[in-house]
Amino acid sequence: MSEKRILELTAKLNKWNHEYYVLNTPTISDFDFDMALKELQKLEDENPEFTLPSSPTKRVGGDITKKFNSVKHKYPMLSLGNSYSREEISDFVDRIQKNIGGEIEFVCELKYDGVAISLTYENGRLLRAVTRGDGTTGEEVTANVKTIKTIPLQLHGDYPPLFEIRGEIVFPHKAFNALNKKREEEGEPLFANPRNTASGTIKMQDSGIVASRGLDCYLYHIYGEDLGFGEHAESIQKASEWGFKVPQEADKYIGRAKNIDELMAFIDYWDMNREHLPFDIDGIVLKVNNYQIQSELGFTAKNPRWAIAYKFKAERVTTKLISIDYQVGRTGAITPVANLEPVQLGGTTVRRASLHNADQIEKLDIRVNDEVYVEKGGEIIPKIVGVNTDVRSPSSTKTLYPSTCPECGTPLSRKEGEAHHYCTNDTECPPQLKGKIEHFIGRKMMNIDGLGAETVEQLFDAGLINNIADLYDLKYEQVIPLERMAEKSTNKLLEGIEASKRVPFEKVLFALGIRYVGETVAKKLAKHFKNLNAIKNASLEELINVDEIGDRIGESLIEYFANETNLDILRRLQDAGLQFEMVIDESIELGSSLEGKTIVVSGKFEMSRNELKKLIENNGGKNGSSISSKTDYLVRGEKMGPAKLKKAEDLDITMISEQELLKMISG
Ligand code: IVH
Numbered sequence: 001m002s003e004k005r006i007l008e009l010t011a012k013l014n015k016w017n018h019e020y021y022v023l024n025t026p027t028i029s030d031f032d033f034d035m036a037l038k039e040l041q042k043l044e045d046e047n048p049e050f051t052l053p054s055s056p057t058k059r060v061g062g063d064i065t066k067k068f069n070s071v072k073h074k075y076p077m078l079s080l081g082n083s084y085s086r087e088e089i090s091d092f093v094d095r096i097q098k099n100i101g102g103e104i105e106f107v108c109e110l111k112y113d114g115v116a117i118s119l120t121y122e123n124g125r126l127l128r129a130v131t132r133g134d135g136t137t138g139e140e141v142t143a144n145v146k147t148i149k150t151i152p153l154q155l156h157g158d159y160p161p162l163f164e165i166r167g168e169i170v171f172p173h174k175a176f177n178a179l180n181k182k183r184e185e186e187g188e189p190l191f192a193n194p195r196n197t198a199s200g201t202i203k204m205q206d207s208g209i210v211a212s213r214g215l216d217c218y219l220y221h222i223y224g225e226d227l228g229f230g231e232h233a234e235s236i237q238k239a240s241e242w243g244f245k246v247p248q249e250a251d252k253y254i255g256r257a258k259n260i261d262e263l264m265a266f267i268d269y270w271d272m273n274r275e276h277l278p279f280d281i282d283g284i285v286l287k288v289n290n291y292q293i294q295s296e297l298g299f300t301a302k303n304p305r306w307a308i309a310y311k312f313k314a315e316r317v318t319t320k321l322i323s324i325d326y327q328v329g330r331t332g333a334i335t336p337v338a339n340l341e342p343v344q345l346g347g348t349t350v351r352r353a354s355l356h357n358a359d360q361i362e363k364l365d366i367r368v369n370d371e372v373y374v375e376k377g378g379e380i381i382p383k384i385v386g387v388n389t390d391v392r393s394p395s396s397t398k399t400l401y402p403s404t405c406p407e408c409g410t411p412l413s414r415k416e417g418e419a420h421h422y423c424t425n426d427t428e429c430p431p432q433l434k435g436k437i438e439h440f441i442g443r444k445m446m447n448i449d450g451l452g453a454e455t456v457e458q459l460f461d462a463g464l465i466n467n468i469a470d471l472y473d474l475k476y477e478q479v480i481p482l483e484r485m486a487e488k489s490t491n492k493l494l495e496g497i498e499a500s501k502r503v504p505f506e507k508v509l510f511a512l513g514i515r516y517v518g519e520t521v522a523k524k525l526a527k528h529f530k531n532l533n534a535i536k537n538a539s540l541e542e543l544i545n546v547d548e549i550g551d552r553i554g555e556s557l558i559e560y561f562a563n564e565t566n567l568d569i570l571r572r573l574q575d576a577g578l579q580f581e582m583v584i585d586e587s588i589e590l591g592s593s594l595e596g597k598t599i600v601v602s603g604k605f606e607m608s609r610n611e612l613k614k615l616i617e618n619n620g621g622k623n624g625s626s627i628s629s630k631t632d633y634l635v636r637g638e639k640m641g642p643a644k645l646k647k648a649e650d651l652d653i654t655m656i657s658e659q660e661l662l663k664m665i666s667g
Contacts, residue, residue, distance in 0.1 A: 325339060
């Protein structure tokens with residue numbers, strides 16, 4: 001019985017997943033998907049012997065790989081010959097045409113800038129995923145790759161019994177930026193670029209983290225015996241029929257070209273438009289379409305003779321490195337920043353460039369007064385990619401990374417395995433103090449109207465605030481004399497501070513700026529412990545028992561609450577009247593305001609969907625599982641499936657928001 005249901009749910013969930021992620025046409029709501037996934041997870045937990053390797057529960061991650069096995073590639077993972085010159089591309093095409101004779105069709109593809117991956121499918125199931133490694137042997141990262149939603153775990157249609165498909169795992173900009181935003185909020189140093197981060201992510205030991213990062217994969221080549229098709233373009237089309245996400249001609253992600261003009265038109269198009277793509281590319285790949293001609297052309301020792309990559313030139317300029325600043329962030333992380341002689345790059349004047357960390361300076365041996373190469377890649381901040389040592393002065397000396405904080409003189413510390421140095425003086429170091437206050441007032445934290453980074457700076461410099469608790473002691477007479485402050489702006493600031501006393505506990509917890517405690521972690525902690533005292537008194541063991549709280553966060557919390565200065569600030573904040581516990585509004589917990597109403601919830605909400613459903617039940621309502629003429633209300637969340645929306649519209653069902661539902665309940 002369970003076995004049959006596991007089989008059925010696995011197949012259904014894989015199909016829905018394909019419709020959602022690959023075809024972009026969901027047929028069920030997120031809620032129904034989650035419910036089915038939960039049911040499957042429960043059945044698998046109870047009957048692990050029936051769990052299928054293609055189970056969609058693997059996509060959620062959780063498997064830990066201690067050591068990645070080395071796997072020898074059946075077909076070596078070759079690289080492509082490449083060129084930055086259009087002339088050389090033209091020569092390549094001419095050579096093939098002369099060699100083979102007649103008109104040759106080429107397929108033009110994007111050159112995805114990510115990490116190459118080889119996927120082996122046996123009887124339609126993803127058997128293993130292996131990195132490129134040295135081209136001959138790679139590392140098996142199957143558990144991690146299974147978390148990438150666009151990679152099918154089970155194929156459909158007339159797939160060959162055994163084949164390998166290769167592609168590139170990329171970090172889409174949206175997911176990459178979201179990750180960095182989260183890191184910023186949690187006080188962690190930012191990742192430099194999507195490619196390196198994708199490469200680091202795919203080799204992480206905890207597949208749960210991989211699952212949370214939102215990687216994607218584009219496939220570009222199939223290997224196998226007797227595959228039964230004659231053309232590369234046809235093979236890609238077939239892969240689509242088996243369930244892979246493939247580049248579409250309509251998006252111009254792939255195209256065919258019969259002559260050099262058509263090839264160049266494809267290259268030109270993406271040279272102009274690549275910045276609008278949702279992921280990074282570093283060039284265009286041209287491949288002979290016909291397999292027969294491919295095999296006639298064969299390979300050199302390193303590259304196929306039937307394909308070439310045209311690489312886009314990353315715009316690069318030379319300039320002088322004037323000095324290096326060592327900036328101190330809110331958490332004490334030190335970021336070296338290069339001050340450059342101003343130079344034009346990609347339409348803007350560049351004066352500063354990121355140097356990332358001590359290792360980067362050491363690796364490139366970057367020194368003050370050097371002539372450096374600056375590039376603008378996919379990243380927004382330009383970077384130094386090298387040094388022209390030919391023109392280096394003989395008197396130049398190696399850059400000595402500072403051993404003490406440039407702002408407060410405290411010796412810097414660097415933990416093993418960490419890329420950044422830290423200033424540990426978090427109770428006195430000025431940029432850390434200012435940074436903490438700026439974080440505290442942020443929109444997603446205390447959201448203090450009338451107070452921005454500039455005013456914080458002013459108040460800090462005037463000696464009026466030194467920490468977040470000082471904000472609540474500010475008086476009108478102290479603020480009004482400051483430059484640019486007038487009656488209206490002073491009142492607005494003080495009113496904003498007053499209003500922040502009503503900000504809910506979970507946001508206050510996030511606002512405190514405890515290292516690694518971002519928005520989500522704060523919510524989890526607040527929900528679990530209900531008040532600040534309980535968190536403060538919790539042992540490391542109790543902390544890490546909370547879902548998603550690991551050693552790192554636990555230790556950071558223990559450290560924070562062991563610090564007398566922090567405890568003093570917390571006491572003052574509590575005296576000022578900030579919310580230090582969850583407000584449980586009893587009136588909305590139990591009641592009968594929804595008596596006799598059938599309510600369907602769909603999409604994403606502030607509350608968890610289960611909480612919302614419980615609330616409906618507790619107030620006399622009935623939770624409907626699908627929309628029908630019997631549905632009274634549809635509570636509409638974010639990202640609700642289009643099919644459900646249409647059905648609700650067709651049946652003229654009243655749609656309400658989460659807030660409207662809460663209002664109905666509280667009367
Ligand atoms: S085809 C034998 N197509 O670029 C040819 N490669 O140096 C196999 N890449 O290692 C590669 N986009 O990681 C091919 N559309 C594309 C590609 C692509 C990116 C990567 C791949 C390869 C490297 C070539």
